């Protein structure tokens with residue numbers, strides 16, 4: 181019996197206690213739905229989607245800051261495509277385009293730096309959103325800008341790190357399905373430290389086989405009643421992570437308190453450029469005023485991100501809120517829980 185068949189058998193024959201497992205990664209959320217993983221789980225195992233989509237947890241005020249830079253400061257805003265349609269307090273970047281904002285979709289932070297180099301007449305700001313996996317590439321973009329002597333490139337940062345989110349969510353689940361790509365960078369120390377606090381989890385890859393293997397490990401370990409951590413993605417995740425990426429980020433960025441949509445401010449959970457790189461920090465460069473964003477009060481993104489309700493329990497789901505007409509970030513993003521439920525889930529609740 182190969183590994184996949186063995187995992188399926190363990191899950192199919194599971195007769196242990198009920199438990200909840202929270203996936204803390206938007207890519208996991210979508211792959212779990214796309215590959216029909218939920219349907220292969222016994223009824224005692226409940227999956228919850230947590231705050232793992234970087235676009236979704238970015239607060240409304242960040243979109244307002246980006247719109248401010250585009251419309252008031254005349255900056256060219258470079259961004260990943262998902263952020264363009266996320267509603268701000270009054271405007272999304274897409275709507276701001278209609279008022280003259282220059283918004284360019286790029287595939288990586290270095291692409292934005294390259295654009296700035298090719299367009300010295302424009303002031304270019306990259307919207308730096310993401311977790312441990314994507315933060316190093318923002319640092320590479322700034323390093324390239326220093327190398328190229330650019331004065332027309334900066335970052336608007338909303339980078340975040342996962343350990344504070346694990347801490348904030350640990351009472352909402354029985355164990356975590358840790359995101360493999362995050363821990364490929366940061367290593368597994370945070371997961372092992374949580375075991376000492378009684379918090380269990382399994383680090384998982386992204387294929388059907390990797391997800392089912394991780395869930396089967398959870399099904400084997402959870403009934404034993406002792407906190408545990410297992411790395412079910414060892415071909416990519418090493419205990420020490422990527423020391424080179426960690427060193428580069430530590431050299432260029434420092435932690436700051438950061439707001440997570442729906443969760444609030446989590447201490448030292450954000451990353452900003454260090455003072456040596458202040459010329460590349462858009463908030464300092466453009467002296468952006470404090471902006472308090474306000475989302476649509478009917479949107480339940482915050483409670484979805486905390487795993488307190490499923491998207492189907494939001495009254496706007498599939499009615500006023502669809503991927504074509506998103507009310508909240510969770511329906512816009514390709515990693516958002518609401519878009520995953522919309523695309524793949526017609527029955528479950």
Ligand code: SF4
Pocket residue numbers: 478479480481482484491494495496497498501502506507508509510511512518
């Ligand atoms: S379905 Fe739409 S309105 Fe409801 S929580 Fe999700 S994004 Fe917000």
